[in-house]
Amino acid sequence: MRSPLSTARAPGSPRRLAVALGVVLAVVGLGPAPATAAPTPGPAKDSAPRAVEPAGEVPGGFASWKDLLLTQDKLVEAADRVTAAVKAQDGTGFAGIVAAPENRELRVYWKGDTPGSIADLVGLLRRDVPVRVLPAAYSARELERETKRLIRTSGGALTSITPNADGSGLTVSGADRGLARTKVADSAVPVTVEGGVTPAPAYSRWNDSAPWWGGAAWRVAGSTQTIGCSTGFAVTLGGATRMLSAGHCGTPGQVATDPTNEVIGAISYVNANRDLMLITTNAGARVYNNDFAATPPEWGNPVAGATGSYPGMYVCTSGAYSGTVCLCQVRAINITIYTGSAVLTGMVLAEHTERKNVAGQGDSGGPVESPSPTDTSRQNMLGTISFIDTSAPATCTGYVTSGRVCSWRLYYSPWSNAVAAFPGIAIVTG
Template sequence: MIRPHPTTRRPVAMLRRVAVTAISLTLLAAGLTATPATAAPAGKAPATGSFIDSTPVPGGFASWSELLRVQQRMNNAAAQITNAAQRSANSGFAGIVADPTTRHLQVYWKGEPPANLVANARATVATKVLPAAYSQRELMVAADRLRAAAGDKITTVGPRADGAGLLVGTQDGLLGATAMAGVPVTVQTKVAAAPATRWDDTAPWWGGAAWRNANTGGGCSTGFGVFQGGSARILSAAHCGNINNAATDPTGQSMGIVGTRNAGTDTLLLSGAAGGRVFNNSTAANGDVVSEFSNQVIGASASQVGNWVCTSGAYSGTRCSIQVKARNLCINVRDFGQVCGQVQAENTLHSNAVGQGDSGGPVEIVNAANTLQVWATGTNTAIDDTFTSTACTGYMKTGRVCAWRFYYEDIFSGMAGVGASGVILG
């Protein structure tokens, strides 16, 4: 996870609020003695801007808008298929790969999928149905079996999107993994996880800002605004604080207390009132912040394997060129424990994705129809600081650890963990 940074520890970067990263996985919290190299203006960022214009577009697309339109159609079809599969106790659904650079949605199924489900998907986007050896339900049972047998010898475990077996991340390998799981296991070595403002926000609090734990001195980043029982609350990472810990922004302004917390999903809610926007920034080629602004949140969307996403932590700033590699993972976070509902993603350029201080910060999908708007898709949990560390970017480029591989909690799993009913719209 991205762990909060105590004042006595090395600082972790945040944009406005400080986020925490962890693994073998490291947590992303940041030290509070740190001062951002490029401080954001006090109060609300006045302008809306595009943070992807300067990022190279993958897959031969002419623009990010073109790529994101294909991705959005894929995700719409994927959501229909996933929802239908979850309603059937005997579904052969195995997984989905929604990589727009392939130009078609890949649906993996054990047996024959319902014809109407496939027809509906193909009416939305080019779709291929491919055979799978195991259903997702069978693989989730196998993952539980392997976790019980292997314990903390594994860093991550979850079903492969193609239904061929389990994907397991370890630091040094795992002998006998297939025998313990009872299904084929793909073992990745050199995988770790550890915990990962902007700097002067005001209520209603926006995502991607820095916040500090007044009880411990640690710093993290705010996530998306969500509703809990009709009240607007601030989503962030559970490893950033405990129940009743007081939260402030870096200037000392109160943001309430930690009112709800779920370590199993690494999510918490701060009692301060949240808004429906998120901080972002444009970035120079060297990783410096060029200009800061905010963007409207228009809803929540699950990210699929192959999707392109961006992060917005208070220290690292907005980071894109990030692709989802796996989902539905359980991960073992150093000095924190097991967290499920996790998504693994990597910066495809092997530059910074998130770093210390970015814990709890937003993971977003840019709206294809209007690139000044974003969908909420997750909150930062942990970085692989052992095997994928890289130069930091953003508001604090020194004195902390950053990585190109990281893990985030799925927005729907994270909200369910703290009893949130939906994201706040801007």
């Protein structure tokens, strides 16, 4: 983590009309995007929140998305307890966890015999949710060791390394599939090689005010960028309130402003290896969401808390340019990504289940969220948008549909990364 620099307090401002969601990712190697007009201002900041639920058919034969989310919430709570127990005890054989709400079960993968304490915990959890303990070929520790070895020997030929949640081995990606294969030929574990996968940062609602909400557009003061980044979630650290965003969007000491040049605050901390930053400011415990068919289309949802990320979970994104996008499913966790200038760790991969836009340029730093099953107008924080896969293009949707790049696959920095990057950090709830 870089050394903290002095911070500037964002000047107070009257509550005014806030503009809608939308975050746009910036992609490495792209030239400046064409200037875009700001969306029409949205509702007053004290307007009532609305439910956030995915559209379309509900997977797994559930009667409603709320029913699915209730099941998912129980699975995640159980997964969090297993994860905590593994950290607190000898989790040598632990391989991974998959939350499968469509199948109404939690899958825990373990190499060798399950310790008695873990077996007892699983038995306790089975009173509320179905839990299966399945055999794994390799433990998470073994896969982590091999990941670190490949990092040292790949010489930049790999763009990402992902431990398979079932403990079967690793999945690696590289722009050149043939070269990537040669770099993992001597791997001690089975490796699946994907070619052409190219994670790239996602840079770029428009006129927010204090207390600043997540999902709003921001940029570095004085920058000529036409596409900046998005705000994520309000947090506290060291007795100060701060706004979480993507680490690649700026450096400590720079000042963040909204697109109207109103000062948000100074960038106080950046952790490049987790792709996270903190902006010291008056941040509010709400995130923007939208429904383009509604009038007005935008509103703010209170933050209920923070939760873990597990393969199989359904999540939503809320970037300043793309707006609220649901039907996203977590595919993998604990991914290592190579950017050319940094090695990012602990990242999460999510994909749109219909291969439609999940995020695009300008959405970097924006919220990854999951509606609370007991009240879908409240959102659980999962992480912040970091990268899109430019080899998985999708037609841009949202507030700005031209002059930028979008994808149906994204990588985000989960809440566990924030806890690791900034000890003592806490989510602000509304």
